[in-house]
Amino acid sequence: MISYLKGTVASIQKSTGNRVTLILDVNYIGYEIQITRRLSQELPVALSEKTVQIFTHLQIREEQQVLYGFASAAERDLFRQLVSVNGIGAQLAIALLDTLGLPNLVQAIVTGNIRALSKTPGVGSKTAERIALELKTKLAQWHKVSEVESPLSANGLSPGIQEDVEMTLLALGYENDEIAQALHAISEDTQVAKSKNAEDWIREAIAWLSR
Numbered sequence: 001m002i003s004y005l006k007g008t009v010a011s012i013q014k015s016t017g018n019r020v021t022l023i024l025d026v027n028y029i030g031y032e033i034q035i036t037r038r039l040s041q042e043l044p045v046a047l048s049e050k051t052v053q054i055f056t057h058l059q060i061r062e063e064q065q066v067l068y069g070f071a072s073a074a075e076r077d078l079f080r081q082l083v084s085v086n087g088i089g090a091q092l093a094i095a096l097l098d099t100l101g102l103p104n105l106v107q108a109i110v111t112g113n114i115r116a117l118s119k120t121p122g123v124g125s126k127t128a129e130r131i132a133l134e135l136k137t138k139l140a141q142w143h144k145v146s147e148v149e150s151p152l153s154a155n156g157l158s159p160g161i162q163e164d165v166e167m168t169l170l171a172l173g174y175e176n177d178e179i180a181q182a183l184h185a186i187s188e189d190t191q192v193a194k195s196k197n198a199e200d201w202i203r204e205a206i207a208w209l210s211r
Helices: 037-042 073-083 090-100 102-111 125-146 159-171 176-187 198-209
Strands: 004-014 020-026 029-035 052-061 064-070
Touching: 004 029, 020 037, 020 052, 029 052, 037 090, 052 073, 064 073, 064 090, 073 090, 073 102, 073 125, 073 159, 090 102, 102 125, 102 159, 102 198, 125 159, 159 176, 159 198, 176 198
Parallel strands: 029 064
Antiparallel strands: 004 020, 004 052, 020 029, 052 064
């Protein structure tokens, strides 16, 4: 299994079906990696000497091998979770990441936002419901094992909303202590503390953690 590759961008090619292929030069070997459009816009220009790190997932089916590339380990891990859902293939998983982006996609899954998930071409309401149901269950199990501290219980936030916030931040790759610090910090904001909407807390927590 190839966890990640570090190299320079040789070229970025767009092909049929809106697919984007990155050719990454790693020690004079060109790796062909399918990436999201979002990632292609963030990468340095072709022939740049700047080294980039691409997190990868290798898919092997019959005689075909496809290497998929992502900006972060969290994005790669969510891709793996998506393709584990019945009826969700690699291209649809890529489309979900492209349409919503990692934070919004995780937030939509955790909060069961079917409307947001359905914005992705090829994802109907039934598919969106299946994604939200199956992956929220997996994220809940992950959250339970992680034993995230719960600093907000004394601040009136309902356990259900608190769990949604913590699950989202975990799925985005944040550590337990970072999550505890962020939630403690934003809970001191009276405007945020009054909100009973998980999406408000998630948005503020990500903003605090991104500073």
